Amino acid sequence: MNTRTAIQLGAIADDFTGASDLANNLVRAGMRVVQTIGVPTGPLDADVDAVVVALKSRTVAPDEAIKGSLAALAWLQAQGATQFYFKYCSTFDSTPQGNIGPVTEALMDALGVDFTIATPAFPDNKRTVFKGYLFAGDVLLNESGMQNHPLTPMVDANLVRVMQAQTRRVVGLIDYAVVARGEAAIRERISQLRAEGVGVAIVDAISNEDLHRLGPALKDMPLVTAGSGVAIGLPANFGLAPSSQAGKLPAAAGLQAVVSGSCSLATLRQVGHFLATGRPAFAIDPLRLAAGEDVLAEVLAWAAPLLADGPVLVYSTAEAQAVKSVQGQLGVEDAGQLVERCLASIARGLVALGVRQLVVAGGETSGACVQALGITQMQIGPQIDPGVPWCHAVSAAAQGGLHLTLKSGNFGTDDFFSKAFTALGESALP
């Protein structure tokens, strides 16, 4: 018999590393959390307070994003969730077609609610909203580089306008002056907006205190839409307080490895730092992969005798100039896929050699590795750096389960690759 208690919060994230980011904030605020890769086919097999379903719906066609999100909602409802959280990027990545507006609207319709909030504010990551305008660091969103994003260029920082272009519901604002006055004032403003026919309200927040003031006002709101920041104020509504128990994972064992396919600046520094420690590292040359050489066998033969002495690094991480040159010869997409496929088989091969503590760097690279390892569900553990927790997954490829951390490109300090293993060891201490 399944003795599991019902989950309380059900979240739907529009991308993979964004899901971990949300899960990480929930764990830090006291919830036990599982992240699933896509919508599970069976019932939840874990006793947790919240589940984050990771979709890949940020840039697909709106109809497809709606379909996936509604399927996730139905599954989360079946697991007993009483409040739902639609999680998107802290830079509100979307186009006038969506998908934040259309998905929000579809979830509202499915839940039969006439009001929700929307705010990507995440002050810990320097995303603040003031008078409805989103700032990334010290500049407006549309001056932050996001105006040049290849898929979701953000050319307007006014989120009321941005959201209004994506939805038929009327969009309003709960501004900082209201948020500063706390729960009662926020609730009063919500009543006022509803009476005016507003369906979605952008909420200002410039500090974590604002998010903690917002949390209690969302207690009985069936649907919340936000970046990961709002999550810090929600677990308290379920009677939960921050506790190291929330992120407790099974004790770590086994060998250690890092697989890095990210070419982001932070990852370049992290690879440089690892090389400087003198630990063994193997650089993957995409042109050798394109030439059909058996790099996989070579890497595994190289790693096998080294693993017993400590972590090894396998990386395709390269400077922008080198990446451009490879992309020029192989094509951007083909080069990416070739490298992702190779790193994913290497991750699988390393796990077959006994690796049970695996660091993966790169969003797309993480997706490929998790897929190759047949992982469908991860228990979220302690934070290593903001937005990056250790996780534990069951995998047919890893007897006894596997600890892994999926680091999106620009997250993490320079010593992340060494620090991650030390942090995991320390987290097991009583």
Ligand code: ADP
């Ligand atoms: P990030 O999170 O930093 O964006 P991703 O893993 O999402 O990292 O994306 C990096 C992409 O670059 C992947 O598709 C990867 O396969 C590709 N890639 C990695 N190394 C190289 C390289 N040396 N040359 C060309 N493409 C590469």
